[in-house]
Amino acid sequence: MRTIRQIPNIPKDGDFAKFPDSTIKNETSTEDGTPVVREIYGDLLTNVYRILRLAKIDPSGFEDNADSGYQLVEALKKFSNNLNDVEQVLNLSGQVFSIGMDLSILPDKYPVFARAAENYNSSLVYTFKGSGAESYSFTAVNQFKSGDELLLIIDSANVRAYNLSQSLESSTEIFTPFGTPLAFNNGKKVWYQSEGVVFSDKPEVLDLQGSIRSSQSDGTILVYEIMLINGYFICLAFYPNTLAHKIFRIPESNITAPQQMVFVTGGFGSSDNSPYIYTDGTSIYITNASSNSGDEYSIDIYSINANNLSFSGNVLLSNTFKKTTNAVILNSKIYTLINGILRFFNVVTGEDVFVANFPANLGVLFALDGSALFSSGDVAKKWDL
Incomplete structure (x- = not known):
C-alpha cells in the first residue's frame, strides 16, 4: 500500500512530525492542493472493495447511509480476530x-x-x-x-x-477471571452474568434480557437473576410498568424463543416485595412467599417439571435470614455469605446455623456442577459445605 509521502512530485502536507505518512493538503489561492489521482486513492478503494468480497457482500450500488446501511461496517463485523479468535x-x-x-x-x-x-x-x-x-x-x-x-x-x-x-472433578479450583458466575449452574461450562447478559470464557455472549424483551415486546423488562438447570437458563424477570414478576426458561443452545414458566399451582403475588429465587436443581425457592409477603424469610418451594412449576410447600426460615444473591442450596440448606459471615438455613426446619466468619474476605459464593465454590478474583476454590 502506498502512502502520500511515498508518492513523489505531488503537493502534500510536509509536517511529517505530526503526520508521519503525510496527509492531504487543501488547495489555496496561491498553492495547489493534493490531486485526486489513482496513486493516492486507488489503494484505499481497492482495499475496501476487497474487504466486501472477502466478507461475501456484494456492493449494493447505492450510497451508504442510515437508511440503506453501511456495508463496510457489516463486512468488518464478519471477520475473525487473528489475535484471540484463533487458537x-x-x-x-x-x-x-x-x-x-x-x-x-x-x-x-x-x-x-x-x-x-x-x-x-x-x-x-x-x-x-x-x-x-x-x-x-x-x-x-x-x-x-x-x-x-x-x-x-x-x-x-x-x-x-x-x-x-x-476438569472440575480433579481440581479444587477453577478460574473465574470474567466476573460473577451464575449462582447455580449444574453444567460444566462456567457462565457469568451481568445486567441480564450471560457470557463464558469460550468466548460467547448471550443477551437473555434482550431475548425476553423481544419475545414480550416490552423494552423495560429487567432480568434480576439467572440460573442454569439441565441446559436451560432460568430467568427471574421484573416488569417495572406493572410491578409483575415472571420466570422464563431459555435453552442454552438457542436463546431466541424464551418460554414463560407456568405456575400450575401457586404463583407470584400482585405486590412487589422484591422476591429472590434460588434452586437446588430440582426445585425453585422464592423468598417473600412468592412476593405475597413482606417477610423475606417466608420461602415458597416449587417443583420443576419441564416448563411447569407446582407449589409443594412453604417454609418459614429463622427471621434472621436476609435474602441475598450470594447464596447456594446444598443438602436442603440455604448457605448465605454476607459481609464475610457464612451461615446456613435449613429449608425443612428453618433453623439458622452459624458456620464461619471470614473477616475482610469478600467474594462470591456459587454452585457449579454439584459443588459449592468461593471466588474473590481470578480463581474460585471448592468449599466443602
Whole structure:
C-alpha cells in the first residue's frame, strides 16, 4: 500500500512530525492542493472493495447511509480476530514460553487462547515472550501438560495461564477471571452474568434480557437473576410498568424463543416485595412467599417439571435470614455469605446455623456442577459445605 509521502512530485502536507505518512493538503489561492489521482486513492478503494468480497457482500450500488446501511461496517463485523479468535500454539524453548504474536500492541489484561506444546513444571521459573523483544514473567494458575487448552491473560508485566482442559472433578479450583458466575449452574461450562447478559470464557455472549424483551415486546423488562438447570437458563424477570414478576426458561443452545414458566399451582403475588429465587436443581425457592409477603424469610418451594412449576410447600426460615444473591442450596440448606459471615438455613426446619466468619474476605459464593465454590478474583476454590 502506498502512502502520500511515498508518492513523489505531488503537493502534500510536509509536517511529517505530526503526520508521519503525510496527509492531504487543501488547495489555496496561491498553492495547489493534493490531486485526486489513482496513486493516492486507488489503494484505499481497492482495499475496501476487497474487504466486501472477502466478507461475501456484494456492493449494493447505492450510497451508504442510515437508511440503506453501511456495508463496510457489516463486512468488518464478519471477520475473525487473528489475535484471540484463533487458537495460538504455546511453545517452549528452555524456560521461555512463547506465542507468535506481537505483544507490544496488546491492551492490558488481554485474553489469548493457546494449546500447550510442552509440559509445565511447577518447580521451574519461566518467562514469556511474543514475537518481539518484550519479556514477561510467567505463572500457571493450575498445572498443564502438552496438548492442554489454555487461557492466557497477558498483563503489563506478567502472563497467567489457566488450564481449560483440567476438569472440575480433579481440581479444587477453577478460574473465574470474567466476573460473577451464575449462582447455580449444574453444567460444566462456567457462565457469568451481568445486567441480564450471560457470557463464558469460550468466548460467547448471550443477551437473555434482550431475548425476553423481544419475545414480550416490552423494552423495560429487567432480568434480576439467572440460573442454569439441565441446559436451560432460568430467568427471574421484573416488569417495572406493572410491578409483575415472571420466570422464563431459555435453552442454552438457542436463546431466541424464551418460554414463560407456568405456575400450575401457586404463583407470584400482585405486590412487589422484591422476591429472590434460588434452586437446588430440582426445585425453585422464592423468598417473600412468592412476593405475597413482606417477610423475606417466608420461602415458597416449587417443583420443576419441564416448563411447569407446582407449589409443594412453604417454609418459614429463622427471621434472621436476609435474602441475598450470594447464596447456594446444598443438602436442603440455604448457605448465605454476607459481609464475610457464612451461615446456613435449613429449608425443612428453618433453623439458622452459624458456620464461619471470614473477616475482610469478600467474594462470591456459587454452585457449579454439584459443588459449592468461593471466588474473590481470578480463581474460585471448592468449599466443602
